[in-house]
Amino acid sequence: MFQLKLNQTNAKREMLAGLTTFLTMVYIIIVNPSILSQAGVPSDQVFIATIISTVIGTLWMGLVANYPIAIAPGMGLNAFFTYSVVQASHGEIDYMTAFASVFIAGLIFVVLSLTSFREKLINAIPANLKYSITAGIGLFIAFLGLRSSGIIVDSKSTNLIELGDLTSPSALLTIFGLLFTVILMVRRMPGAIFVGMIVTGIIAYFADMLTITKVVAAPHLPEGILMWNPIAAMGDIVEYSLYGVVFSFILVTLFDTTGTMVGVAKQAGLIKEDGKLPRARKALLGDSIATTIGAMFGTSPNAAFVESSAGVAAGGRTGLTAVTVAVLFAASSFFGPLVSSLSSVAAITSPVLIIVGALMISTIKEVDWSSMDETLPVFLVMLIMPLTSSISTGIAFGFIAYPILKVAKGEWRKVHPLLYIFAVLFVIQLVFL
Template identity: 70%
Template sequence: MFHLKENGTNVKTELIAGITTFLTMVYIIIVNPVILHEAGVPVDQVFMATIISAVVGTLWMALCANYPIAVAPGMGLNAYFTYSVVLASEGKIDYLTAFSSVFVAGIIFIILSLTPLRAKLITAIPENLKRAITAGIGLFIAFLGLRMGKVIVANESNLVSLGDLTSPGVMLTLFGLIITVILIVRNVRGALFIGMVVTGIVAAFTGQLKIDHIIAKPHLPQGILIWNPLDAFGDVIHYGLYSVVFSFILVTLFDTTGTLVGIMKQAGLMKGNQLPRARKALLADSLGTTIGSMFGTSPTSAFIESSAGVAAGGRTGLTTLTVAILFIIASFFGPLVGAVSGVAAITSPTLVIVGTLMISSVKEIEWHQFDEAFPAFLIILIMPLTSSISTGIAFGFIAYPILKIVTGEAKKVHLLLYIFAILFAIQLFFLHH
């Protein structure tokens, strides 16, 4: 089924690769509930929804695409869901309505994945803007991590300032950050997860973490949240969440495609510039997003952490089947995750480090070409300052075609980008909620 011999691997290697990938990405079942709980979603609900979406997307990748790439709710979009969609609306949009936009994005994503449109969208967006989106989300996530850990706090005169470094919570955050960074530079597999475990142990000894139960039967407190497409599309239209849906689609589109290509090149499984079974693989994140939103989580994407499993020898879907099984086992540890999610210092260092990894894409931006650099800079600058991924994308996508027109390179801009620029301008000036 997995064609192990043809791919130069064996069962033992695939199982070890799967365990490696799981350890590098299991932090998401702790971090995701922490972020979405800020929007009012119960921790238990997000915990199980995270696992369900990860299992669905990863199993599809394993059984249908036969790829060693795992899928789970993506970092950045969970923060965007909470802070830019729900909290920024000041009570106008609750998390159920926001999940409607994720559900709609998932449905549209499935349609795009079944047609050539997904490939066209990828080629329509300039590389510099794609890199800027990744970098901007990285800064946004890192800023969020520092804010959650109270390392930086609100300040009326200067918006933000340094927090009280002597407070127990901040000291624990800094300790967790230092420990995790040391693990990473020492090339310890699963460094993010191990860092959270060590920080959690210290939190327990210092009285900041209290654990009553560790294992319990998996459950969904609110059951299925969204299931009717008509109601979901109705919510998007009623609240004007078009840019939200577009941002979910756009970021996931680049995130997953870039991850797929990068890891498949690493594994030596690309055929020239072609991605074998690409359409089947591209359905994994769209299915995970759609199913995940029904139970209560933000969009899924292919996890770059899968590269750790590939480095350990993973070459087939048996690697990701192992990951999916381990996620199912993890579903029994809900009470432990619930307790840990109440201590921001345990999870906030992970956000800072993930942000560090994502900001690295700035080195590939063509800074010597101002008409390419300025729109990219706007995206990177606006995202963290407005706590909105879509607003950052909007500024960059509006500026890019304008600069190309004035430099006489209007024909080099894809028609879709002009359409996006017009839609974003309308959204910013007339429909901004």
């Protein structure tokens, strides 16, 4: 099934690679409940939903696509769900309505993945805008990490924010956790982020900042299946004009997964000589199916995790690596009470947000800064996202500015027709919706 000999690997190496990938990305089962619970979703619900969508998406990648790539709820998308959709509505949109937009985005994503349109959409977006979206999300979630820890706080003067009390327990523990984890990463320790969270959690426990009453319990979904009816979900989107939200979920997940998948596949030597991704359509269905199922149970959109590259570096070449990751995530479902306790302490999860933000902004090195018609749209995307706490607003400003500047420069033919359509839709969203 996995063609181990053909890929010059063996079962032992693949399972060790799966363990490596699991350790580098298992932090998501702690961070995701921490973020989505702020939107009102029960922490236990998010925990199990995270595992269900991760297991299904990753098993798909392993058994159907035969890729050593793991799928899980994407960082940045969970923050967008909580802060830009639910909290920004000031009570008008609850998490059930927000999950309707994730559900519909997932269904649309499945259709796109079954056709060639997904590839055409990727090619239509200029490379610089793709890089800016990833970098902007990185700034956004790093900002959230600094803010939730108390390192920066709302300003009482004319500035938006200011430095918080660095002597507060939360800020001190966050700074320790950040430095300790980064040192482990510099030393190339496998699972550095997860180990950093555990060590920070131990310190929090002895400092009376963390209370653990129970460690293990049978997996359960407090609210059962949240979303299953596409018609009802579409009705919510129309009622609350969540078209831009759906589009943003699709767009960000599209770039996240495609970029990660190509990068990890290249690292694993799976790209053909013609530069094409084998079994591409099967692989691209993984995140869309996981996103749809994740919304049904209670989590934000899923994407391919760049942490899969750690498993590839450890020798993973086939779907057996992904299957190992899925089995380990399934086993972790029994540790719900412990995860719930850890995710309730901001100082434990904040360093992860800052570190992942730093990793995401590294894409900015690929941007062409040589002309203002390329520079300004990129700058607007990166600036607007953290300032407005909205990924979709940042994308909108960039996608509106880009075609306008290209037309002004006389290079309107270089802009894909889809981009003009997106620009008009974003103007309508910002002005009228």
